[in-house]
Amino acid sequence: MPLHLTLNGEKHSIEILRRKPYLVLKVDGRTHEIPDWSAESIGEMAVDGSATGIARAFVDEGGRETCFVRIDGRTHEVVLIDPREEGAGHDATRDEIHAPMPGAIVSVHKQAGEQVVRGETVITIESMKLQTALAAPRDGRLLDVLKRAGEGFDRDELLARLEPADEV
Amino acid sequence: MSQSAEAEPLFRKVLVANRGEIAVRVMRTLRAMNILSVAICHRVERDAVHARFADEAYEIKGETPVAAHLDADAIIAVARDCGADAIHPGYGFLSENATFARKVVAAGMTFIGPDADTIDLMGDKISARNFAAKHDVPVAPSVQAQDDMSGFVRAASEIGFPLLIKAAAGGGGKGMSVVRDASELSERARIASSEAQRYFGDGRIYAETYVDRPRHIEVQVLGDGKGGAIHLFERECSIQRRFQKIVEEAPSAPLPEATRAAICDAAVRLAAAARYKNAGTVEFILGRDGRFFFLEMNTRLQVEHPVTEMICDVDLVRAQIEIAAGGGLPLIQREVRANGHAIECRICAEDPDAGFLPATGPIRLLRAPTGEHIRFENALEQGQRVTADFDPMLAKLVVWGRDRAEATDRMVAALKQLTILGLRTNIDYLIRLLEAAAFRDGALHTGFIAEHADILAPATVDERLRDRILIAAALGQRAFREAITVVGEPHASMAGWRN
Numbered sequence: 001m002p003l004h005l006t007l008n009g010e011k012h013s014i015e016i017l018r019r020k021p022y023l024v025l026k027v028d029g030r031t032h033e034i035p036d037w038s039a040e041s042i043g044e045m046a047v048d049g050s051a052t053g054i055a056r057a058f059v060d061e062g063g064r065e066t067c068f069v070r071i072d073g074r075t076h077e078v079v080l081i082d083p084r085e086e087g088a089g090h091d092a093t094r095d096e097i098h099a100p101m102p103g104a105i106v107s108v109h110k111q112a113g114e115q116v117v118r119g120e121t122v123i124t125i126e127s128m129k130l131q132t133a134l135a136a137p138r139d140g141r142l143l144d145v146l147k148r149a150g151e152g153f154d155r156d157e158l159l160a161r162l163e164p165a166d167e168v
Numbered sequence: 169m170s171q172s173a174e175a176e177p178l179f180r181k182v183l184v185a186n187r188g189e190i191a192v193r194v195m196r197t198l199r200a201m202n203i204l205s206v207a208i209c210h211r212v213e214r215d216a217v218h219a220r221f222a223d224e225a226y227e228i229k230g231e232t233p234v235a236a237h238l239d240a241d242a243i244i245a246v247a248r249d250c251g252a253d254a255i256h257p258g259y260g261f262l263s264e265n266a267t268f269a270r271k272v273v274a275a276g277m278t279f280i281g282p283d284a285d286t287i288d289l290m291g292d293k294i295s296a297r298n299f300a301a302k303h304d305v306p307v308a309p310s311v312q313a314q315d316d317m318s319g320f321v322r323a324a325s326e327i328g329f330p331l332l333i334k335a336a337a338g339g340g341g342k343g344m345s346v347v348r349d350a351s352e353l354s355e356r357a358r359i360a361s362s363e364a365q366r367y368f369g370d371g372r373i374y375a376e377t378y379v380d381r382p383r384h385i386e387v388q389v390l391g392d393g394k395g396g397a398i399h400l401f402e403r404e405c406s407i408q409r410r411f412q413k414i415v416e417e418a419p420s421a422p423l424p425e426a427t428r429a430a431i432c433d434a435a436v437r438l439a440a441a442a443r444y445k446n447a448g449t450v451e452f453i454l455g456r457d458g459r460f461f462f463l464e465m466n467t468r469l470q471v472e473h474p475v476t477e478m479i480c481d482v483d484l485v486r487a488q489i490e491i492a493a494g495g496g497l498p499l500i501q502r503e504v505r506a507n508g509h510a511i512e513c514r515i516c517a518e519d520p521d522a523g524f525l526p527a528t529g530p531i532r533l534l535r536a537p538t539g540e541h542i543r544f545e546n547a548l549e550q551g552q553r554v555t556a557d558f559d560p561m562l563a564k565l566v567v568w569g570r571d572r573a574e575a576t577d578r579m580v581a582a583l584k585q586l587t588i589l590g591l592r593t594n595i596d597y598l599i600r601l602l603e604a605a606a607f608r609d610g611a612l613h614t615g616f617i618a619e620h621a622d623i624l625a626p627a628t629v630d631e632r633l634r635d636r637i638l639i640a641a642a643l644g645q646r647a648f649r650e651a652i653t654v655v656g657e658p659h660a661s662m663a664g665w666r667n
Contacts, residue, residue, distance in 0.1 A: 014638055068533075102556045
């Protein structure tokens with residue numbers, strides 16, 4: 001059973017092809033030889049004859065496990081997909097606006113029933129002294145806006161919903 | 169600087185009315201001066217680095233942690249009860265609160281900062297501008313909004329567009345708005361005024377000439393409170409996002425010597441005229457035509473003070489303490505020498521690829537850069553959680569080089585070493601910024617980040633790198649590793665893959 005991961009929104013899979021005399025992995029159908037690797041959070045890894053310094057840390061929060069990987073002075077986020085949740089289907093994120101941070105509503109620009117286009121500001125929030133516009137994730141009609149100006153909210157709290165998109 | 173202070177401490181005990189990196193930085197100097205340090209902390213930060221670093225720490229109460237740090241009376245009560253003889257306010261929080269400064273003095277302690285009246289004078293943008301203009305410090309043509317909106321629109325139109333609307337009590341870009349023609353002026357003024365009322369409890373606004381793509385140049389000054397003042401050269405803080413600085417340097421990127429001298433002289437003139445006491449910063453905007461205008465004076469230690477310390481080899485906190493203790497200026501203008509170039513990057517918990525939205529999360533892995541000429545100003549530790557309780561600035565990385573190019577190279581190398589994993593930060597963005605040709609060329613202005621948005625966006629990840637990232641993530645996972653190392657049927661062990 002391959003391990004499934006997503007990077008920058010794209011799904012990938014890794015499979016163990018061989019363990020001895022050295023590790024061989026298959027990543028999306030491409031084969032890589034890994035004669036040497038470290039299990040530490042900061043270490044080295046040799047892939048196909050070239051060594052790379054890596055740092056990594058896992059965060060298991062909000063129902064998903066993310067691995068932060070730092071290579072060549074750049075950090076990447078890899079989401080590990082739990083095989084039990086795989087294929088659960090419906091992606092609610094395109095219908096809902098959630099709070100990216102705890103904070104308070106500054107103003108509500110669109111009301112329930114109004115038509116919005118993708119990227120249009122629905123709500124302005126304030127968090128850590130900074131104002132941020134929350135935009136519609138897609139074109140559609142607002143089903144409801146659950147908070148009013150001045151109200152507070154926690155991280156990930158549902159703030160507004162779009163009517164389900166018409167299945168064509 | 170005078171070393172004789174060590175024999176008998178200038179103060180016995182100083183309360184630092186702040187937290188995080190700046191509290192630790194102030195306490196470090198207090199310790200070097202043989203002065204006891206006192207920390208204050210809200211219950212959510214009882215375990216915080218600054219509280220443990222201090223000689224004593226006391227809890228302050230508040231509905232929110234920020235409210236606790238703004239409770240002047242409670243903080244003064246703690247200081248008095250623990251026998252502190254002075255309070256250092258750091259930056260932010262109560263550092264520019266004249267009422268706080270007055271209460272500290274009324275309670276029989278020393279406020280390590282300017283006199284309350286000076287804070288009042290400079291805290292109000294309109295009175296500060298008027299004062300600057302009176303003392304021959306250039307100010308941008310401006311007009312203050314009155315109740316009569318049509319009179320304001322007429323007067324503002326006479327200055328010419330574009331205009332910048334600002335709040336009299338403002339800061340941090342709140343209530344600020346660029347107006348490009350007369351038709352939108354009154355509506356924008358009304359919005360700015362109500363925003364200013366909401367944020368600062370003061371709806372007064374004014375309009376001034378908008379300088380297109382200006383540079384932000386500021387001058388570090390020290391005043392003795394009797395009319396004596398010196399400057400410690402300028403800093404360039406033109407790299408900003410959301411009207412807040414993220415990269416600062418000293419001296420500025422290339423600047424004609426005559427302009428530099430004129431700006432520094434103007435700053436000293438202002439500080440001397442105000443009989444300014446303690447460390448302060450006079451901020452200017454510099455237009456592409458070489459004209460510069462007074463922006464505001466920050467009557468406190470500045471976030472970016474370390475770049476000045478690195479080129480001038482002075483401890484500004486020590487200077488603040490010596491001045492507050494009545495020792496006068498620790499050096500004279502002639503003794504101030506600048507050597508080399510220093511750059512500071514503000515390391516923030518935020519997502520530069522999503523409008524610099526603040527981020528929260530745990531710090532699961534922390535590795536600070538090491539090496540000569542590197543200062544990593546922080547109060548972080550692995551395992552700590554970054555919450556929305558405080559400002560998203562996590563730390564400051566400051567480096568020195570013999571010239572700007574060397575400092576830039578050293579900063580890039582240090583940023584690549586700096587590892588903070590577990591939440592989104594602007595570290596990678598800062599690397600791209602310092603590597604940008606326009607930054608290296610010194611073609612800086614306050615709209616730099618917006619202008620170069622395309623080259624500052626992350627490069628796409630190619631297949632080779634992508635596979636390495638995925639392999640690194642997989643090999644970091646215990647269950648996957650067990651599937652490799654455990655002898656036997658590999659797929660069975662994959663079932664319980666979650667750590």
